[in-house]
Structure formats: structure tokens, C-alpha cells
Amino acid sequence: ETGVTQTPRHxxxxxxxxxxLKCEQHLGHNAMYWYKQSAKKPLELMFVxxxxxxxxxxxxxxxxxxxxxxxxxxxxxxxxxxPEDSALYLCASSQDLGGALTITDTQYFGPGTRLTVL
Amino acid sequence: xxxxxxxxxxxxxxxxxxxxxxCVYETRDTTYYLFWYKQPPSGELVFLIRRNSFxxxxxxxxxxxxxxxxxxxxxxxxxxxxxxxxSAVYFxxxxxxxxxxxxxxxxxxLTVLP
Numbered sequence: 001e002t003g004v005t006q007t008p009r010h011x012x013x014x015x016x017x018x019x020x021l022k023c024e025q026h027l028g029h030n031a032m033y034w035y036k037q038s039a040k041k042p043l044e045l046m047f048v049x050x051x052x053x054x055x056x057x058x059x060x061x062x063x064x065x066x067x068x069x070x071x072x073x074x075x076x077x078x079x080x081x082x083p084e085d086s087a088l089y090l091c092a093s094s095q096d097l098g099g100a101l102t103i104t105d106t107q108y109f110g111p112g113t114r115l116t117v118l
Numbered sequence: 119x120x121x122x123x124x125x126x127x128x129x130x131x132x133x134x135x136x137x138x139x140x141c142v143y144e145t146r147d148t149t150y151y152l153f154w155y156k157q158p159p160s161g162e163l164v165f166l167i168r169r170n171s172f173x174x175x176x177x178x179x180x181x182x183x184x185x186x187x188x189x190x191x192x193x194x195x196x197x198x199x200x201x202x203x204x205s206a207v208y209f210x211x212x213x214x215x216x217x218x219x220x221x222x223x224x225x226x227x228l229t230v231l232p
Contacts, residue, residue, distance in 0.1 A: 031218065042122075043209070043222040056218065088161055094218070106153070107220060109163035 002026055004110035006091050012116045013081065021076040021113045023091030031096045032074040033107060034066060037088040049074060050096045081117045088112045120144040122212050124223035131200050132231050139195045139226045141210030147171075152186065152193045153211040153220070163209065169193065200230045 004025045013019050025032060034046040048056035049068040063085075065077040074091055092107040123142045131137045143152065154166040167177065169186055177184045181198045197204055210223045 033218070040224075042224045043220075045219055048218050050218070090161075090163065092163075096218070106165055106168050108165055109155070111160060111162040114161070 004091055004093055004108055006110040006113050008113060010114045014118050015081060018079040021089055023074040023110055025072055025093035027093055029093040029095045030071050031094045033092040034076050035090040037090055083117050086115055086117045088114050122210055122221050122223040124210055124226050126226045128227045130229045133202060134199050136198050137200050139208050141193045143191050143212045151213045154195050155209045157207040202230050202232055205230045
């Protein structure tokens with residue numbers, strides 16, 4: 001496997017289900033991201049992890065719960081979602097270059113999970 | 119919020135035509151990065167180019183070229199002799215030099231007809 005992979009590619013769930021999205025990066029990066037892409041809206045950054053610590057959380061509802069057990073894996077746990085949460089969820093990774101200013105290199109994206117909430 | 123604007127929602131061209139995708143950004147930062155990504159129907163965002171705010175040289179890569187004009191806050195993307203495989207949604211994005219946040223434009227759907 002190369003690059004950034006995501007599973008599953010498609011997911012249909014009811015509002016009472018609990019499911020998880022998985023992302024794995026094979027690029028040796030130390031930062032990972034979750035984005036949401038809804039129809040006709042710009043990509044929205046949800047969470048950022050750097051060195052396995054959550055460094056940004058952009059006012060995302062608590063029904064989305066991220067987990068980063070190591071620098072290669074990122075999960076997004078889903079529970080009691082709403083139909084408006086239906087979207088393409090994209091994972092990305094980059095190399096944080098550190099320093100006094102946190103400079104980060106280019107983000108590379110996975111193919112996404114197409115989520116439909118019924 | 120400092121926006122990235124891609125005014126062209128959809129563009130259709132016939133194969134072999136040249137096409138330019140516009141991107142205008144807002145920023146209060148002196149150091150920032152600009153990006154273009156391609157999203158084919160498969161969904162994956164494919165990285166095309168990254169430029170930093172101090173480098174205004176235009177860049178050419180095969181059929182792709184980019185025109186960065188700091189004075190007008192624009193970073194336009196031209197595809198020369200377009201091909202059907204160029205059909206995709208193209209996103210322009212901006213990040214600041216000290217943040218991990220990418221601000222994306224709303225994308226331009228390019229359709230290249232045979």
C-alpha cells in the first residue's frame with residue numbers, strides 16, 4: 001500500500017448506529033487530518049493530530065470522536081449521526097516540520113469514505 | 119474569515135482547447151502557501167502544486183502552468199491542450215506559514231469533451 005488509504009470507501013448507517021472510519025498513511029508523516037466535504041460546500045477541516053496529539057478541533061459536534069493511536073493511523077468514531085452528516089470524509093497527512101513556528105508541509109489526501117446517514 | 123474564491127463553478131471545453139481556472143485569495147499574512155488540488159470522480163484529492171508567498175515565479179509542468187500575481191492576490195491555473203482525463207473538480211487552497219489549516223475554495227468542475 002502506498003500513500004493514504006481509507007476504509008471503508010462507502011458506508012450507509014442509521015442514526016442510532018455506531019461505526020468507525022479508518023485512515024492509514026504510508027508516507028512516514030507525523031500529522032493527520034479529518035476533513036468533511038459536503039455537496040456544494042468547501043472542504044471543512046474537522047480535526048488535526050500532530051505527533052498523536054490533537055492540536056485542532058474546529059467546533060465539531062461530539063457525535064464525531066477522533067482517535068490517533070499512532071502516527072500512521074487515524075480513526076473517526078461516529079455515533080447518533082444526523083442525515084445532514086452525510087458527506088465525503090477525507091483523511092490527509094503531512095509532515096510537521098517543527099520549529100518555533102509550526103511549519104507544515106503539503107497535505108496528501110486519501111480517497112475518502114462516502115457516508116450516507118439514513 | 120479569509121476566503122479563497124473560485125468564481126467559476128463549472129467550465130466545459132472541447133479537447134485540445136486551453137483553459138484557465140481562476141483563484142483569488144484573501145490573506146492578512148505575509149507568509150503563506152498556495153495550493154492546487156485535483157479531485158477526479160474517484161474522490162481522492164490529488165496534489166498538483168504548492169507555492170510560497172515569496173516566490174512569484176510562474177511555473178510550468180508539462181501541460182500545466184500556474185500564474186501567481188501577489189498584487190492581485192490571484193493564483194490561476196492553466197491547462198494547455200486539454201484532454202478528457204483532465205475532467206475533474208479543481209480546488210485552490212491557501213494556508214498560512216504557521217498554521218496547519220488549509221482554506222479551500224469551493225472548486226471548479228472542469229469537463230473536457232471529446
